[in-house]
Amino acid sequence: MHSSELSPMKKEKECIGIVGAGAMGSGIAQIAAQSGHSVVLVDQNDSALQKSEDALASVANRLVAKDRWTMEFSHEVQRSITRTTDWNQLAPCTWVIEAIVEDLDVKTEVFQKLETLVDSKAILASNTSSLSLTAIAGQLSHPERFVGLHFFNPAPLMALVEVIPALQTEPSLVKRAKLQMEAWGKTPVVAKDTPGFIVNRVARPFYGEALRIVEEGLASPQTVDAAMKASGFRMGPFELMDLIGNDVNYAVTQSVFEAFYYDPRYRPSLIQKQHVDAGWLGRKSGKGYYLYETSPIETDAVETEAFGWISERIIALLINEAADAFYLNIATAADLDTAMTRGVNYPKGLLAWANERGIGPTLKVLEGLQELYGEDRYRPSILLKRMAVNQEAFQLDATNA
DSSP: OBOOOOOHHHHTSOEEEEEOOSHHHHHHHHHHHHTTOEEEEEOSOHHHHHHHHHHHHHHHHHHHHTTSSOHHHHHHHHHTEEEESOGGGGTTOSEEEEOOOSOHHHHHHHHHHHHTTSOTTOEEEEOOSSSOHHHHHTTSSOGGGEEEEEEOSSTTTOOEEEEEEOTTSOHHHHHHHHHHHHHTTOEEEEOOSSTTTTHHHHTHHHHHHHHHHHHTTSSOHHHHHHHHHHTTOSSOHHHHHHHHOHHHHHHHHHHHHHHTTSOGGGOOOHHHHHHHHHTOOBGGGTBSSSBOSSSSOOOOSOOGGGHHHHHHHHHHHHHHHHHHHHHTTSSOHHHHHHHHHHHSOOSSOHHHHHHHHOHHHHHHHHHHHHHHHOOGGGOOOHHHHHHHHHTOOOOOSTTTO
């Protein structure tokens, strides 16, 4: 239906298959096409395919107008993508990346179907942001060729890609996946297959602790946002939740909370649930923690005297989460810091920030919160405790991290 003739240049590179023509799948298709591949984008919905085609045409026109793409390159990229409802057209693809709904059963069914369509040496990858890769691989005939490739939205603009091997993934595939992502101009980091991987796990306190501060009436969303922006963050947690969508952010929090067997560190907030129930989803609904229908972000009701303790509290918990992820071998120190700076635009890597602030002072904040609340939510990482005693710092270069 929306098939297009491939140019001679594009035929020289391997075919990339994408399943799912939503924003993420379309974005990944654009990345692959920009990198010189022929792309087959499959979706069961004709209207989704047409919307994807129209969206790329709009992006291409904008980039041509800004002199970032030539007209020839624009046409080349758009011609390189074959959009179809026919799954059989994925047969020649050497990589197939799934980007559909976050449902374990649905994704598993998709990959079982893909195994019957593509060559036995083709690599299958999931863009899941929260589901277990090992669980999906466990239902496949050839789990060794399956891997997670978690892109961030919007995929063409965001540099980070989390490469997540399942327990069954062939180890050499990790290096191959990293090289492929680098060839596409991305910054890959490797994460263990645990709930939230790197970014969605380590970032939880940025939202969760901000919500708790507001829940207790200690500060307004505007004040919390202003405090975090004063500390170098591009957006405050409430602005960012409104941008992501409160329904999406709440769903990820719930998923991580359940996957970690209801660890209080990841407990969702009633405030956010109420916003979701009310349909106050943020920018996409016109209202969230801020109003977007008539005016942009409101900046009144900011109590600047609260900036210090707000940012100190949230940053200490972020550092604690990053330290625990390193302690549990979720990723190297270098990859943990790269993930947070390139994936969610943090002003500094959290482990580098820990070195700068001092392990001891950070630990003191955590211990103070734990004593105040008497909750396991604020338990300090055992690694921070050890490092404080030994007066150590994180080693962050990529070779020995």
